[in-house]
Amino acid sequence: AIMCKERGAQFYNVPMNLAVDQGVMIAWEGFLRKDTYGDMEVNPHWRVDEV
Structure with missing residues (x-):
């Protein structure tokens, strides 16, 4: 999230039920x-x- 903020980009989290694979x-x-x-x-x- 810090790198995105420094570059004017947006950050989105993947839903946790999809983050294991x-x-x-x-x-x-x-x-x-x-x-x-x-x-x-x-x-x-x-x-x-x-x-």
């Missing part, structure tokens, strides 16, 4: 982004800092 967390993020950006290309080899 990284696959679910990644799928949740994809779901949220699709709603915002529509269809997009996904490369499973991308690093977090390259997205």
